[in-house]
Amino acid sequence: MAVAVIITSLAVFIITALVHSKTLNEVRKKQCYIKVNKKSQDRLDGGWKKFEDTGSEYLNTDHPFADDLDIFGKNSLFQLINSTTTSFGRKKLSDMLLMNKLPQKEEINVRQSIVKELASKVDFRQNMEIEGSFDNKGKGDPSEFIEWAKGKNEKLTRPYMKIISILCPLVLIASIIIYFTTYAISKVIPFAMILLNIVVLRLGKNDMAEALNTIYEIKYNIVKYFKIIRIIDNETFVSSETNNLKNRLNKNNIKASDAMNELSDICTKISDRSNMIYFLINILLLWDYHLIYRLELWRRKYGSHIEEWFDTIGDFEAFSSISNIGCDHEEYSYPHIEQSLTISAENIAHPLIGERAVSNSFSLERSKSIILITGSNMSGKSTFLRTIGINMVLSYLGSPVYAKKFNTPILHIYTCMRIGDNLEENVSSFYAEILRVKILMNAVKNNEKVFFLLDELFKGTNSMDRHTGAEILLNQLSKKPCLGLLSTHDLELCDLEETNSRVSNYHFKEHYDNNEIKFDYKLRRGKSTTRNAVYLMRMAGIDI
Incomplete structure (x- = not known):
């Protein structure tokens, strides 16, 4: 009798333990399911x-664009x-x-x-x-x-x-x-x-x-x-x-x-x-x-x-x-991969900004291979450059892009945007820019098909050298099989459009409403005619 009780008790214990373990696993799996769905919702909002x-850990400032x-x-x-x-x-x-x-x-x-x-x-x-x-x-x-x-x-x-x-x-x-x-x-x-x-x-x-x-x-x-x-x-x-x-x-x-x-x-x-x-x-x-x-x-x-x-x-x-x-963005479209050296975008916007992103349209081709973008501070120049670059990356991944239409060839992407002093290696921001441009020029000389994004190039030196260097660089790049955009505050550089048929001027502008600066982040043809540095200095308390 005692043996039967022991065996029965042991059997009940084993069955209870198995049921408890199975139930616990089901609960934990449901919690995991909720977590995965919450993550999906977070991507949207x-x-x-x-x-x-x-x-x-994959960040590398020496990478061409990452x-x-x-x-x-x-x-x-x-x-x-x-x-x-x-x-x-x-x-x-x-x-x-x-x-x-x-x-x-x-x-x-x-x-x-x-x-x-x-x-x-x-x-x-x-x-x-x-x-x-x-x-x-x-x-x-x-x-x-x-x-x-x-x-x-x-x-x-x-x-x-x-x-x-x-x-x-x-x-x-x-x-x-x-x-x-x-x-x-x-x-x-x-x-x-x-x-x-x-x-x-x-x-x-x-x-x-x-x-x-x-x-x-x-x-x-x-x-x-x-x-x-x-x-x-x-x-x-x-x-x-x-x-x-x-x-x-x-x-x-x-x-x-x-x-x-x-x-x-x-x-x-x-x-x-x-x-x-x-x-x-x-x-x-x-x-x-x-x-x-x-x-x-x-x-x-x-x-x-x-x-x-x-x-x-x-x-x-x-x-x-x-x-x-x-899955998350049905409004995105799959890009068309071009054989010719042509980029065109209709209503393209930055995927990391989300619904707040303002869309723009533009095109580049061999005969008009370089866009110069001017505009005041915070008007959207750098964001627009990144918008084109990151959507090109998405294109090569096989992903849809944040645009109504996007056509792009397969190009090696090179950027020079987020440059700063490197105290550890004793490198100034200007010299760091030079090194980035050198990588770009080496790629061009090696007959790579290149897409470049340059933001406020040579800002670490005086205005005359900055202008001269940028002008020479753009003239050289315009002769090569490459496409690209350069943002600048140097309005005189826009005169390049008159001497180099492959350069086009575009700009972003601001307006003022009740003495407050406003931006619409829309890309427009031509060079900028406005500036806001004095206004921003006054906001900082500088009497001008």
Whole structure:
């Protein structure tokens, strides 16, 4: 009777514990679902600027455009769109944004097709993010696991190891049965076999430690990769481009999801080894050897595919992040990639400013390849330059852009905008500008097709040298296969339009209402005829 009570109580306890664990997981997953949806809402109403992951470690002032166009860091494009949960996805997204290798038109078209389809698959993208965030202990570094998967341990698959792992348990079990049923043998024999099995387990301790460390890494760091693979594998895609990406998980009759299910089963069995029941079973059956043997066979069969599978996850996460833009903003349009050296935009605006952004239209072509933009302080010159630059970056990512229409060729982007003194390297802002311009000119001399954005160039020197330097630079650039914009307060530089047919003047203006300065941020043809520096000085308390 007492035994029955104990067994019943134990069964009730186990069932209750399992139900509690399942319920707790469901609650936590729902909380994660709410968090992911809250994040999506924050992207729409401006709350994204509080997202913790800004990608600041990718900031590099030497990059041709990333710092000036707010690609990384606080209030950046990365901060807005990033929904990756794995280290592969995060690295893939950052590489695409840095654009160290300029994509070709065919690649951009493929990206657009994938982004368009993923933008419509909200549940799929959210499920990936939820599974990747659930029980998240960080982005998870799979590098050690990948290296382990590529290797092998010859000792674990030698024939004698297999014989020992089968023969010793059989002899032990047989001796126990014979002893307790017939008493035909001495109890020393089963005890001796138990000691022998313990010795065998001790002899394989180092090999098992390597495998077990890998299992713990799987359990705590990269289990999310397995879950995301299952989500991708279970999803149906329409476009051939997205299916081609998915098919990287199923090649040569090897299915990634099946491999991960098999590995998860092994992991589950090994992770139970800390309990007393496992300890007894291990001595009886040399269970560690059987599981580690399975693990060794698994990595020999699938190990060479792991990196490509994880890389595919990274691609899906990166494209999912980019597709957040298309999903959130139906008013955006997909750009047309031009073959000719022509840029045109209708109602283009800055995606990081959101609904407050003022749109403008403009065009550049080989015969009119440079736009000079003048205007008073705070009138919108620098923002307009960044508007064009960041929308070009979005174009190359395969993303829709914040414009009614946008046509752009594939050009290397170079900027010189946010320049300051570098005290650590003893570099003045003027010399820093010179270095940036040198990079631009080297690219042009190497026959790169270039798009440049220059903001208040050579402001670190006197007005005469600034004017002369800018004029010479623009004349040189106008002879090359490049397009670009330059903002300036130097109104005399606008005379260049009369001597160089490839230069056009545009401006922003301000007006005053009840003695308050107002801006409409609209781009207009011609050079500026207004200025506001004196007004701003008076606002600062300077009597003029």
